[in-house]
Amino acid sequence: MPLLSLLNTWLIDQLGHSILLINMLDPLETIVATRSERFRNLFRSLLSQAQSMAMFPYSESEIYPRLALLGHETADVVKRFYRYVETVTRLYRKRQVLNKTTLRFLEHHFSETNYFLIKLSYYFPDIQPLPDGGRLYQSEDDEGRPHSRDAKK
Ligand SMILES: [Fe+2]
Secondary structure (H helix, E strand, O other), X not given: OXXXXXXXXXXXXXXXXXXXXXXXXXXXXXXXXXXXXXXXXXXXXXXXHHHHHHHOOOOOOOOHHHHHHHHHHHHHHHHHHHHHHHHHHHHHHOOOOOEOOOHHHHHHHHHHHHHXXXXXHHHOOOOOOOOOOOOOOOOOXXXXXXXXXXXXX
């Protein structure tokens, strides 16, 4: 798969995850929402750069230095978002974030992100996949129900 196709495909996924994270929150969770919106904005910017580059009348090798920068900036934001979703998952487990989703939704982000970083490291060997391999959080029996104001309805 050409690098730009990889970036476009997976940036859509990461952008989608950031939007879902925002949409799952109870309206009172404005701090988590604001932080999530920053990631959504970064992913939107990276995706629009990747989409623009895909339309350039140049080969990937001709624009390689700029493409390499995009690849590394993407890896950086993806890793920071991964750590952020870990933080939100911790809050979820402690029932400290009101939301309308299940833990499984948050957890699927980890394995997908790690897969993306492994693919990206084929192009840029200096990009390291995550040390925990995206498996830091395994599903537990107590996962499942969202902690929201609607939960008791
Ligand atoms: Fe996904």
